[in-house]
Amino acid sequence: MLAGGVGICPKLTYDMSIFWLRVALGFYGVGLLYALVALTRTSELLNRVALHAVYLGMILQFVSLTEGVFLSDHVTAAMVHNSESLLAFLMMVVFMIVFLVYKTTSPGIIVFPLVFLLTFMAATRQQPFLVTSPGMRTSWLFAHIGLIFLGYAALVLSFCASVLYLIQQHSLKAKRASGILARLPALEDIDQIGYRALLLGFPFMTLGLIAGSVVAESTYGRIDFHDPKILLSLLMWAVYLIMVYTRWIAGWRGRKAAVLASVAFAAAVVAWAANYFSSIHRFVAS
Amino acid sequence: MRFQLIGVNHNTAPVEVRERLAIPESRLPEACKKLTEFPGIEEGMILSTCNRVEVLANTQNGSGADLRAFLQSYFQLSNSELDRHLYEYHEQDAVRHVFRVASSLDSMVVGEPQILGQVKEAYAIARAVGAVRAQLDQLVTRAFAVAKRVRTETAVGSSSVSIASVAVDLAKKIFGNLHGKHVFLVGAGKMSELAARHLLAHGCESIFVANRTYDRAVGLAYKFKGQAIHFEDLHNTCDRADIVITSTGAPHAIFRREHGELFLSRRKNRPMFFIDIAVPRDVDAAMNKLDGIFVYDIDDLQQAVASHVADRRKEAERAEAIVTLEVERFQARLLTLDVVPTIVSLQDHLETIRQAEIDRVRGRLGPLSPDQELAVEALTRGIVNKIMHTPISTLKSAARDPEATTVIDLVRRLFNLQEKRAKTSVPGDEN
Numbered sequence: 131m132l133a134g135g136v137g138i139c140p141k142l143t144y145d146m147s148i149f150w151l152r153v154a155l156g157f158y159g160v161g162l163l164y165a166l167v168a169l170t171r172t173s174e175l176l177n178r179v180a181l182h183a184v185y186l187g188m189i190l191q192f193v194s195l196t197e198g199v200f201l202s203d204h205v206t207a208a209m210v211h212n213s214e215s216l217l218a219f220l221m222m223v224v225f226m227i228v229f230l231v232y233k234t235t236s237p238g239i240i241v242f243p244l245v246f247l248l249t250f251m252a253a254t255r256q257q258p259f260l261v262t263s264p265g266m267r268t269s270w271l272f273a274h275i276g277l278i279f280l281g282y283a284a285l286v287l288s289f290c291a292s293v294l295y296l297i298q299q300h301s302l303k304a305k306r307a308s309g310i311l312a313r314l315p316a317l318e319d320i321d322q323i324g325y326r327a328l329l330l331g332f333p334f335m336t337l338g339l340i341a342g343s344v345v346a347e348s349t350y351g352r353i354d355f356h357d358p359k360i361l362l363s364l365l366m367w368a369v370y371l372i373m374v375y376t377r378w379i380a381g382w383r384g385r386k387a388a389v390l391a392s393v394a395f396a397a398a399v400v401a402w403a404a405n406y407f408s409s410i411h412r413f414v415a416s
Numbered sequence: 417m418r419f420q421l422i423g424v425n426h427n428t429a430p431v432e433v434r435e436r437l438a439i440p441e442s443r444l445p446e447a448c449k450k451l452t453e454f455p456g457i458e459e460g461m462i463l464s465t466c467n468r469v470e471v472l473a474n475t476q477n478g479s480g481a482d483l484r485a486f487l488q489s490y491f492q493l494s495n496s497e498l499d500r501h502l503y504e505y506h507e508q509d510a511v512r513h514v515f516r517v518a519s520s521l522d523s524m525v526v527g528e529p530q531i532l533g534q535v536k537e538a539y540a541i542a543r544a545v546g547a548v549r550a551q552l553d554q555l556v557t558r559a560f561a562v563a564k565r566v567r568t569e570t571a572v573g574s575s576s577v578s579i580a581s582v583a584v585d586l587a588k589k590i591f592g593n594l595h596g597k598h599v600f601l602v603g604a605g606k607m608s609e610l611a612a613r614h615l616l617a618h619g620c621e622s623i624f625v626a627n628r629t630y631d632r633a634v635g636l637a638y639k640f641k642g643q644a645i646h647f648e649d650l651h652n653t654c655d656r657a658d659i660v661i662t663s664t665g666a667p668h669a670i671f672r673r674e675h676g677e678l679f680l681s682r683r684k685n686r687p688m689f690f691i692d693i694a695v696p697r698d699v700d701a702a703m704n705k706l707d708g709i710f711v712y713d714i715d716d717l718q719q720a721v722a723s724h725v726a727d728r729r730k731e732a733e734r735a736e737a738i739v740t741l742e743v744e745r746f747q748a749r750l751l752t753l754d755v756v757p758t759i760v761s762l763q764d765h766l767e768t769i770r771q772a773e774i775d776r777v778r779g780r781l782g783p784l785s786p787d788q789e790l791a792v793e794a795l796t797r798g799i800v801n802k803i804m805h806t807p808i809s810t811l812k813s814a815a816r817d818p819e820a821t822t823v824i825d826l827v828r829r830l831f832n833l834q835e836k837r838a839k840t841s842v843p844g845d846e847n
Contacts, residue, residue, distance in 0.1 A: 302589060303704055305716050316592030317687055381684025384707040 147201060150194035151215060151253045157187030158218075158249050161242035168239050181235060184242065188222045191249065195219060213275070215252035218245040220283035228287065228323055234315040237323070240290040270345045277338030282398060284331025285370065291324030292391040299384055321383055324391075328377070332370050339367055359404035366397035418750075419555065421510040422483040422502055423463075423470030426524045429501035437469040437491060444538070448547040450490060456481030459552040461542040463517070465534045467524055472514060474552045511555060512743045518559040519566040519735060520573065526732050527573035532563050551750070562742045569738060572731040575724035579607055580614040582720045583691050583712070587615060587659055590689050590710060594619040600657035601625045602650065603664030604636055608693050611661050612640060624657055626650050628664070651675055655682040661691045662698035669700040676703045691717070748815075755815040758824050759808055761833045766800045807831075 164180035198212045225241045228234070298314045314320070342363075346353045354360060373390045376382040382390075424434055439447050444462060451460035451471065459474040475481045487498060505513045516522045520531045539556045542548040548556065567573055576582045584594075591597055597620045601612050604627055612623060623642030627633035630646060637644035645653050650670070654660060655678070664670060671690065679688055690711040692699040697713050704711040774796060784792070807827055814823035827833070 298589075299707070302586075302710050305712065305719075316588060317590045319592040380681075381686060383685055386707070 147194045147197040148253065150190045150197065151249065154187040154190035154194060155246070155249045155253045157183040157190065158242065158246045160184070161187070161238060162246040164235075165239045165242040177235060180238070180242070181229075184222065184238070184245075185226070187249075188219065188226070191215060191219045191222070212252060213279070214248040217279050217282055218248035218252070220279050221245050221248075221286055224283045224287045224327065228327075232315060232319055232323060234319070236294055236314050236320075237287060237290045240293060241287065244286060270341050270348070274338055274341035274345050277334045277341055279338075281331045281333075281335030281338050282402075284327045284334065285394065285398065288324045288327035288331060289391045289395040291320050291327060292388040295320045295324060295384060296388045324383075324387075325377060328370070328374060332374050335367060335370060339363060359401055362397050362401035362404055366394050366401055369394040369397060418474060418551070419472070419507055419510040419514075420475055420481060420483055421470060421472045421505045421513055422487065423468060424501045424503070425468035425470075425522065428503055433498075433501050434466070434469060436493075437464075437487070438466070439464040439469070441537075441541070444541045445545045447490065448542045448545050451486060452547045454481065454486045457486075459549055460547050461538060461552060461556065463535060463538040465531070468517070468522075470517070472510070472552065472555075474550070474555075508743060508747055511746055512739060514555060514559045515562045515739045515742055515746075516736075518556075518563040519739060520563070521566070521732055521735055521739065525577055527577070527728050529573055532560070535563075536560065551753075554750075554753075555746070558742070558746050562739060565742070566735045566738055570731045570734045572728055572735045575727050577721055577724050577728060579693075579714075579717045579721060580611045582717050582724070583611045583661075584614045584618050586691075586710075586712060586720075587689055588618070590687055591658060596621050597658040598656055599623045600645075600654055600660045601636065601640070601642075602660060602662040602670070602698065603627060603666075603694065604632060605663040605693060608661045608663040608691075609636070611691060611693070615659060615661075616640065620659065624653065626653075651678070655679040655688075657688075658686075659689045659691065661693065663693040664698055665694070666698060667696060669696075669698060671699045671703060673700060673702045673706065676706045676709050680706060680708055693717075752815040754821070754824060755811045758827055758833065759811055762804060762807060762811075762827065762831055765831055765833055766804055770796045770800050 160183035161180050164176055167176055195212055195215060198215075221241055222245055225237055225245075228237055294314060295317065298317050298320055301314070302317065315323075343353050355364075369390055373382075373387065373394065376390070377387065424437060426434070429437075439462060441464075444464065447462055448460060451457060451462060451473065454460075456475050457473045461472045463470045463472070471483055471486065473481055473483060483504070484495070484498070484502065487493070487502075488495060513522070518532055518535050520527050520529065523531050535556070539548060543553070576585050587594055587597070594615065597615075599612055599615050599620050599622070601608060601623060616623065623637070623640045624645050625633045625637040625640065625642050626645040626647050626649075627636065628647055630644065633644040633647075636642075654671075654675070660671075662670070676688075685708050687708045687710065690699045690703065690709065692711060692713040695714060699711050699713070701711070703709050774792065781792075807830075811823060811827060
């Protein structure tokens with residue numbers, strides 16, 4: 131089940147890490163249920179239960195991630211190995227920050243399913259650990275991955291906010307609101323959540339890409355712009371730049387901003403998936 | 417007979433009658449005192465609002481009291497004038513009525529929140545003059561608890577049922593917090609002024625006023641402590657406002673799509689909310705298609721009000737069920753309260769007899785060892801308790817019966833118990 135390169139960790143602990151992750155997945159399942167039910171009707175009870183469930187899920191996921199770090203004996207390697215889980219965890223962190231500031235669980239409608247999906251992928255997949263090549267500058271790699279993931283998490287939330295903004299705008303214009311629509315936060319609050327997440331995520335993403343290029347330079351001596359993942363990441367970064375700019379200068383929000391956010395999000399998803407096509411980002415021991 | 421209530425409200429009496437019966441707050445303490453001095457009345461409370469005047473009394477002696485006579489003598493009215501408009505409730509029905517009034521189920525606008533405050537005020541006044549002490553106190557404080565329960569468990573008071581409050585709700589849905597938002601009042605009218613007033617009360621910072629006649633704009637601006645704008649400058653200044661209320665008599669729309677586009681570009685696309693109360697409409701319907709501009713006309717607002725009213729009606733049914741339950745609970749509690757003083761005096765009575773008998777024979781028993789002392793104590797106590805057991809359990813089970821009073825009377829007569837009232841929570845003289 132486990133490939134070589136993990137000699138120092140007993141099989142038992144690896145199982146524990148996965149075990150906690152699977153329990154966390156169960157809790158996130160409650161969040162997913164909340165998101166599905168919220169589409170048709172609201173339930174105060176489910177709202178509260180879901181919030182506590184995902185909170186527990188978060189803690190367990192943290193435990194699982196920490197065990198992963200001890201296990202692989204290397205933070206960076208663990209981050210790469212548990213990348214989906216880490217991203218899910220960071221998204222939950224950002225969600226919780228938004229909840230604490232704005233007292234709204236509405237972004238959960240989109241965040242919870244994504245978190246569930248990512249955790250599901252992490253919990254069911256068995257992948258050998260990354261073996262870092264000796265020449266790699268691991269501290270830069272650590273910065274690269276950490277920053278990019280924080281950026282991803284914030285930007286996903288920004289995307290959620292722009293979708294919610296559209297929904298809220300539509301319901302206000304259609305002049306009828308029922309179920310979850312009646313409970314969405316105010317339009318300007320959603321707008322602020324999205325904008326702040328964008329302002330938070332963009333610098334992280336930028337710094338993360340810079341750190342990535344440093345790693346590439348030092349490891350391969352050049353940056354391979356033909357690599358699909360790098361191309362897509364740059365595209366995503368460019369779209370985010372446009373988003374920040376148009377928002378700053380012209381105050382774009384609503385439909386136009388949502389279209390941009392969707393393009394950026396799609397680029398992000400494809401860039402994520404590009405791991406499987408990228409020669410650099412294929413984190414499997416060969 | 418214990419609780420009695422008599423009164424008029426918006427359903428039974430026109431305003432001409434209600435205003436003749438209304439008692440201003442300054443005269444309420446004195447009226448309450450007069451009420452308690454009226455024959456047969458133990459405690460009393462008077463509620464006088466613009467929609468209702470009600471007299472609630474506790475007639476402890478069981479005789480009942482002629483509250484109609486009280487009203488006639490207090491207001492010096494003839495019988496026939498009043499009779500048609502009065503409603504009168506007794507006992508359980510009176511309890512139910514008090515609960516319904518406090519829970520705002522008897523209000524003209526069901527669920528409106530003011531009535532509870534008014535009842536609380538009336539209660540405070542009556543209590544201050546000592547007109548509410550014992551059972552009426554329990555009834556009214558229970559009514560507050562019921563009102564709170566209705567408010568938290570049903571949505572009877574949660575939705576807005578006036579144009580102005582619907583407008584405020586919508587503004588909050590768009591802007592979240594209204595603090596620091598600016599309102600533009602275009603044209604004048606009762607409804608638009610009311611909406612503006614509501615928005616200001618909910619935190620909006622300032623108000624601009626424009627009118628075809630500049631003088632009227634100045635007058636209105638003065639009233640709202642706002643700023644008057646010349647009508648020609650309307651389109652140039654309008655983007656400074658977040659919420660625009662229009663109600664001009666203009667035959668054509670004064671805000672068209674191109675204006676909306678201009679406003680948006682000047683506002684960097686920050687949203688704008690148009691409340692169009694005018695007929696014909698002041699805002700072109702095409703404006704609502706612009707990203708970030710929300711237009712609600714009078715029909716939209718009225719529809720929202722109508723759907724909220726329907727919601728409230730549904731919730732009111734649930735509230736009525738709660739009230740029914742609470743009335744039953746309160747009645748049951750009252751009966752138990754009736755029984756308690758009798759049980760206490762029965763226990764006191766037998767204990768006195770026991771003590772007296774021990775004292776009487778003590779001399780003949782001679783000096784007793786502590787053990788013997790305890791044995792005598794235990795023996796006498798045992799006898800008394802055994803005798804008391806059946807009457808007390810009969811009383812307790814009778815408490816749940818409507819015939820409790822007969823049982824109480826019987827026990828009192830059998831044991832020759834002195835009249836003893838329930839311990840009441842008489843507030844100490846606070847003045």
